[in-house]
Amino acid sequence: MRKSCLMFLLPVMLLGGTIIEGRVANEKREALEGVNVFLEGTLDGASSDENGNFKFKTQETGKYNLLIRMMGYKESREELYLEGKPIEVRAILKEKTLKSEGVIVKASSFTTGEESGVTLTPLEVIMTPGAAADVCWAIKSFPGVQHVEEGAGLFVRGGEVTETKFLLDGANVYHPYRYESPTGGFFGTFSPFLLKGTYFSSGGFGAEYGNALSGVLSMESQDLPSERVISLGMGLANFSVAGAVPLNDKLGINFSGNRSNTKPLFNFNNVDDDFTEYPFSYDLNLNLAWRYSGKGRAKAFFFREKDNVGVSLRDPAWGGNYYGTENSNLYNLLIDQALSDNSFLKFNVSRTDFGKETEITSGDEYIIDLQETDEINQAKVLLEKKTWMFFKLGGCFEQRKSYFEGFVPSEEDSLDPSVPSNYYDREYKSYMSSVFLEGTSFFPYNLSLTSGIRFDRDSKSAKNVFDPRFSLSWNAADEITLAFATGIFHQFYEPWRYDPDYGNPDLEPMDARHCIISGTWENDGGMVRVEGYYKDYEKLMREDDSLNYISSGFGYAKGVDFFLKKSFEKLEGRIAYSYLKSERNWQDYPGFFPPDFDITNNLSAILNFTPVTFFQLGVKYMYATGKPFTPMDGDFRSDRFPSYWTLDLSASCLHSFFDNNLTVFYFSVNNVTNRDNIIGYHNGDINEPIESSYGRLYYFGVSFQM
Amino acid sequence: MKKVLLVMFICIVMVLKADDKQTVDAHLLTIKSAQQEAVDEGNVEKLKEISSKLERLSTFGDKKWLVDYYLALNNYRISTILYENKEMSEKYLESAKELIQKSIAGKDDFAESHALFTSILGMEIGFKPQLGMTNGIQSGKEIGKAKKLDPENPRVYMIDGTGKLYTPKMFGGGIDKAIGLFEKAAELFLQEKDMGIYPDWGRDEVYVWLGNAYKERKEDSTATEFYKKALEINPDCGWAKVLLGEFEQDKEKEE
Numbered sequence: 024m025r026k027s028c029l030m031f032l033l034p035v036m037l038l039g040g041t042i043i044e045g046r047v048a049n050e051k052r053e054a055l056e057g058v059n060v061f062l063e064g065t066l067d068g069a070s071s072d073e074n075g076n077f078k079f080k081t082q083e084t085g086k087y088n089l090l091i092r093m094m095g096y097k098e099s100r101e102e103l104y105l106e107g108k109p110i111e112v113r114a115i116l117k118e119k120t121l122k123s124e125g126v127i128v129k130a131s132s133f134t135t136g137e138e139s140g141v142t143l144t145p146l147e148v149i150m151t152p153g154a155a156a157d158v159c160w161a162i163k164s165f166p167g168v169q170h171v172e173e174g175a176g177l178f179v180r181g182g183e184v185t186e187t188k189f190l191l192d193g194a195n196v197y198h199p200y201r202y203e204s205p206t207g208g209f210f211g212t213f214s215p216f217l218l219k220g221t222y223f224s225s226g227g228f229g230a231e232y233g234n235a236l237s238g239v240l241s242m243e244s245q246d247l248p249s250e251r252v253i254s255l256g257m258g259l260a261n262f263s264v265a266g267a268v269p270l271n272d273k274l275g276i277n278f279s280g281n282r283s284n285t286k287p288l289f290n291f292n293n294v295d296d297d298f299t300e301y302p303f304s305y306d307l308n309l310n311l312a313w314r315y316s317g318k319g320r321a322k323a324f325f326f327r328e329k330d331n332v333g334v335s336l337r338d339p340a341w342g343g344n345y346y347g348t349e350n351s352n353l354y355n356l357l358i359d360q361a362l363s364d365n366s367f368l369k370f371n372v373s374r375t376d377f378g379k380e381t382e383i384t385s386g387d388e389y390i391i392d393l394q395e396t397d398e399i400n401q402a403k404v405l406l407e408k409k410t411w412m413f414f415k416l417g418g419c420f421e422q423r424k425s426y427f428e429g430f431v432p433s434e435e436d437s438l439d440p441s442v443p444s445n446y447y448d449r450e451y452k453s454y455m456s457s458v459f460l461e462g463t464s465f466f467p468y469n470l471s472l473t474s475g476i477r478f479d480r481d482s483k484s485a486k487n488v489f490d491p492r493f494s495l496s497w498n499a500a501d502e503i504t505l506a507f508a509t510g511i512f513h514q515f516y517e518p519w520r521y522d523p524d525y526g527n528p529d530l531e532p533m534d535a536r537h538c539i540i541s542g543t544w545e546n547d548g549g550m551v552r553v554e555g556y557y558k559d560y561e562k563l564m565r566e567d568d569s570l571n572y573i574s575s576g577f578g579y580a581k582g583v584d585f586f587l588k589k590s591f592e593k594l595e596g597r598i599a600y601s602y603l604k605s606e607r608n609w610q611d612y613p614g615f616f617p618p619d620f621d622i623t624n625n626l627s628a629i630l631n632f633t634p635v636t637f638f639q640l641g642v643k644y645m646y647a648t649g650k651p652f653t654p655m656d657g658d659f660r661s662d663r664f665p666s667y668w669t670l671d672l673s674a675s676c677l678h679s680f681f682d683n684n685l686t687v688f689y690f691s692v693n694n695v696t697n698r699d700n701i702i703g704y705h706n707g708d709i710n711e712p713i714e715s716s717y718g719r720l721y722y723f724g725v726s727f728q729m
Numbered sequence: 730m731k732k733v734l735l736v737m738f739i740c741i742v743m744v745l746k747a748d749d750k751q752t753v754d755a756h757l758l759t760i761k762s763a764q765q766e767a768v769d770e771g772n773v774e775k776l777k778e779i780s781s782k783l784e785r786l787s788t789f790g791d792k793k794w795l796v797d798y799y800l801a802l803n804n805y806r807i808s809t810i811l812y813e814n815k816e817m818s819e820k821y822l823e824s825a826k827e828l829i830q831k832s833i834a835g836k837d838d839f840a841e842s843h844a845l846f847t848s849i850l851g852m853e854i855g856f857k858p859q860l861g862m863t864n865g866i867q868s869g870k871e872i873g874k875a876k877k878l879d880p881e882n883p884r885v886y887m888i889d890g891t892g893k894l895y896t897p898k899m900f901g902g903g904i905d906k907a908i909g910l911f912e913k914a915a916e917l918f919l920q921e922k923d924m925g926i927y928p929d930w931g932r933d934e935v936y937v938w939l940g941n942a943y944k945e946r947k948e949d950s951t952a953t954e955f956y957k958k959a960l961e962i963n964p965d966c967g968w969a970k971v972l973l974g975e976f977e978q979d980k981e982k983e984e
Contacts, residue, residue, distance in 0.1 A: 059781045063788045066756070070781055092784060094824050150862065249837055250874050272837060593858045636854055636861035637900040677865055679901030685869050687862075728866070 041105040044078035045112035047071045047091060050469060055093060055116060062103075063088040081105060091116065118501075148215035152629065152643035153671030153693050155722075158221065159200070159211035162240065164629055166554070166584035166599040167225030169622040170647035170667060173702065173715060175200055176207020178620040179225045180556060181580025181605030182237030182535075186514065190232075190241040192324060193403050194355045194373035195421065199240075201304055201330045203349060203379065206619075209302070212328055212351065214281060216265055217308050219243045225584070226556055227508030227539040230459040230475025230492050231405070231415060236514045236535040236560070244324050247312040248275040258689075258724025260288040277310040292720050299344055300333030318361035326353040336383070336438070343385035343438070352376040369405040374398070381429075385440040393429035393447070413463040415475075421455045425518050447525075451518035453483040461492075469498035481515040481532070488513040488532055506541040516564070520572060527567075531574040534561040549589035557581045563609040578607030578618070596630040616651070616660040623648040637677040645669050655707040662709075665701050669694045685728040693720040753791040757926040760786070760799065765930060768806055769965040776807045794835030795926065798842050801828035802928070805849055819856050825849050840879030841928050844888045847872040851892050868892065883917035884931045886910045887938060894942055904945050911939045933963035940972065949976065 047058040054075030061068025062081055069079040081087075084105050089112060091099040096116040103110055154160040159175035162168060169178045176184040184207045189199035191213065200208020222241040224232075232239045248267030256263040265279035286301035288294075306328040313321045331348035355373040362368055377397040383390040405417040430444040461475030473494045480487045492510030499505050513532045520526040541554040563576025582603035589596055605621040608614060626646040633639045649664030673691040680686060694700075697719040705711035760779060767775035783800040787793055801824075808821035826849050832842045850868040854861050872892065875885045890910030896902020914935045921929065940955035953976055959969035 057777065059784050061781075061785045061788075064790070065788075066782060066785045068781070068785055070778070090788065094820055249833075250870060252870070590857065633858045633861050635897065636858065636865060637897070639862055675862065677862060677900060679869060685866050 040080045040082045042080050042109040046075045047114045048075050058093040060091050063090050152641040152673040157210050158215050164627040166586045166601050169625050171620045172206040174207050174209045175211050179238035186237035188235035188239050192244050192357045193371045198351050198377045219245050226537045230461045230477040233457050233477050233479050234514050236512050245277045254728040256726040259722050260285045273314045275312050279308045281306050297335040299335050302332040304330030320359050322357045324355040346382045349379045365409040367407040371403050373401045391431050396426045398424045415461040418458045423453045425451045453518045455481045471496045483518050483521045502546045504543045508539045527570050527572045531562045552586040554584045566611045576609030580605035593633050599627045601625040619650050639675050641673040643671045653707050667700045687726045690723045753789050754926050769967045771967045779803050794832045797828045797832035801825045840875040840882050843871045843875035844885045848888050883914040886914035887935045908942045933959040933966040937969050
């Protein structure tokens with residue numbers, strides 16, 4: 024009978040359950056009210072009271088995860104063993120570091136894209152006044168990017184244009200500009216509609232990015248489309264077709280085709296241009312996305328672009344014509360596989376084929392007649408693990424083959440027909456391998472430290488470089504973050520610079536050391552960031568009479584960047600101001616002087632006004648100090664061109680003609696005041712200014728989506 | 730005797746553990762009606778409790794996309810009630826947006842999620858007009874997708890109508906268009922059968938929206954009729970009660 028009674032009481036005893044109680048607070052040890060504390064996979068739980076206390080009873084037994092959740096905070100998880108004994112839990116919840124406006128607070132970087140919240144979506148690129156729907160032009164409105172030329176070239180913090188590295192889905196992009204020129208090119212290669220998001224860093228970037236002295240622009244292509252969308256676009260200078268077609272829930276295609284012809288644009292605006300062939304380009308893109316499992320996806324990206332342009336060259340000493348044509352193909356296969364809940368593997372193989380033909384003629388005589396090809400094959404792997412530390416381990420192998428054939432003047436940068444020509448017929452092969460390791464650890468008092476090291480080796484120079492990099496971030500208060508970043512950055516030269524006849528096989532990789540200190544205030548309505556930096560350059564290239572080039576150049580860049588972003592009810596604006604001082608002793612400089620890209624003051628102010636939901640008006644003011652130059656009868660680089668500024672306007676209006684249709688009408692006026700900006704002087708003679716061809720320029724178009 | 734006690738033991742354990750053995754479906758049914766009640770009362774505290782419960786339910790694994798939908802709907806409701814408290818309202822709306830995107834990622838062919846996403850995007854424009862362009866495009870796509878997936882879903886038409894009501898005529902909106910869509914929704918609600926665990930809200934709300942549309946047209950008596958109709962369908966409909974009360978107050982002031 025006693026046994027029977029015990030048996031009867033057993034369930035009651037068992038059902039006595041376990042009491043779980045405790046307190047939840049934030050990192051400042053302040054009580055958090057309304058926190059949901061519960062056992063995973065059950066409804067057993069409670070919400071914390073105004074003192075952060077909670078208490079509940081559960082009948083469950085055995086191992087369970089206690090989840091502690093609250094909006095705006097990172098989830099906390101604790102494993103408990105339930106056996107009837109009371110359990111006390113003390114939990115600290117950390118605020119989520121990603122703020123709604125999506126800027127990751129890391130020195131000098133801006134993250135854009137759909138996932139992390141948005142600062143610059145593809146549509147915002149389109150809506151940036153004066154940006155000509157171009158990613159690079161839009162990035163130029165961010166701090167730390169100097170306006171040096173009327174083009175897309177990204178000159179970052181006193182660095183030369185080639186010091187900014189471009190990547191697409193992890194693949195290195197060696198020809199990121201259309202209508203390439205020594206200062207970059209006129210447009211970026213990739214249309215914003217091909218992209219999901221971008222990461223831009225103007226310095227102090229992590230060990231993941233190598234072979235770049237100044238900046239990184241990393242782009243990510245569109246993912247698996249969730250619905251069928253076809254859009255047609257037509258404007259004064261372009262016609263485009265784009266689409267996203269899901270084939271099933273795991274497979275989809277994004278495609279686009281764009282044909283650009285600037286002749287109607289210049290004719291409409293009566294631009295007194297010097298084109299013998301108006302800039303013309305087309306591009307095609309096919310992007311196949313496949314979610315092959317719940318944990319993996321693959322993306323095959325194909326891109327083809329071709330452009331050509333002809334310009335009449337008006338040098339007072341001689342007359343001539345320039346003709347250039349380029350074609351570029353990029354193939355990239357990316358595999359992104361989750362190995363576990365906190366481990367991820369990315370692997371990509373890519374190939375780039377680039378061809379360029381350049382002709383400069385004076386009468387019947389060729390001054391330059393050069394054909395170049397560039398083939399790059401690359402394989403890259405990246406392993407990420409998120410435990411108590413975030414680890415990144417990666418490696419890359421790259422093979423590059425460049426070929427040059429044709430005539431060029433024997434004196435670099437000289438187009439004078441009297442200068443004799445050299446005939447080139449050279450092929451250069453090079454291999455580059457790199458490995459990096461980076462870890463981010465989190466400490467009490469809202470401190471986080473990212474430290475990394477990378478190793479690069481280039482076969483052409485036969486040099487190895489090691490780049491240690493560090494960045495420290497401190498979330499000093501709710502809305503204030505202070506950051507510090509430092510590191511060593513190396514960049515190898517183009518393979519032909521190591522040619523024993525025309526270059527120097529002993530050139531050493533260029534070297535820059537960054538030191539950045541940054542303060543960011545951010546809340547839901549806006550953001551202010553102030554950064555000071557110092558960059559020390561060594562082993563820059565100098566011209567040498569006997570060795571062609573030597574690595575004895577040096578220089579520095581220092582400055583302050585300011586960024587303000589604020590939105591009010593119907594207004595959204597951003598101001599980017601950069602102060603820069605830069606000097607170099609390189610190339611053929613007779614001493615320490617400011618280079619072309621030493622733009623002391625650079626200001627970009629953008630205001631977008633949305634009076635009604637379907638209408639937006641944008642205005643942009645851009646100001647830049649003139650470039651240094653050597654006056655005809657003056658000292659080396661002792662003067663500057665007049666300041667450059669423009670005021671641009673844009674308007675866009677949405678209309679729906681039928682269900683699922685969205686039509687965007689857009690209109691823009693660049694250089695509203697029709698200012699004659701001076702972009703040079705013939706032979707340094709200030710009486711012979713070269714004015715910009717771009718006076719007031721009207722543009723309009725329509726995009727039709729269904 | 731031993732056998733009897735054993736049976737009793739099993740029964741007690743079964744009874745006391747019954748709650749745990751309830752399926753996600755059973756919980757959703759209970760939560761659905763609690764949610765409707767809290768909405769009728771405009772009771773934020775109750776809605777918060779429901780959010781907590783749904784959050785726990787989402788860790789069960791089963792039908793997570795549907796739980797996420799209800800959680801998004803719940804947080805969206807809280808956001809609308811707290812509209813005057815911008816900071817809190819935005820916080821809940823942001824959470825609703827995140828959740829509905831998760832729900833869609835889990836099940837892309839559920840029309841209700843796309844329709845709710847449309848509402849969330851529309852409300853976000855209310856807080857941040859500069860998002861008008863981007864969200865306008867997105868919401869157009871979402872409602873289009875919802876209609877394609879479920880052309881007979883009354884909530885899809887009702888949500889489309891709410892968007893059209895506040896969209897100028899030149900941009901494809903307007904009161905007449907909105908009324909047409911609300912009427913279509915009301916008709917479809919009459920045909921809607923027992924939805925079980927799936928959403929069935931809006932039977933009364935559609936008449937409130939019709940009332941609001943006529944109010945915009947300055948046809949107050951028709952508007953009143955529709956508010957009353959909403960109360961006929963659901964005598965506890967708090968929103969209709971408030972709006973009718975406002976009408977009566979205005980009338981008294983005029984007299």
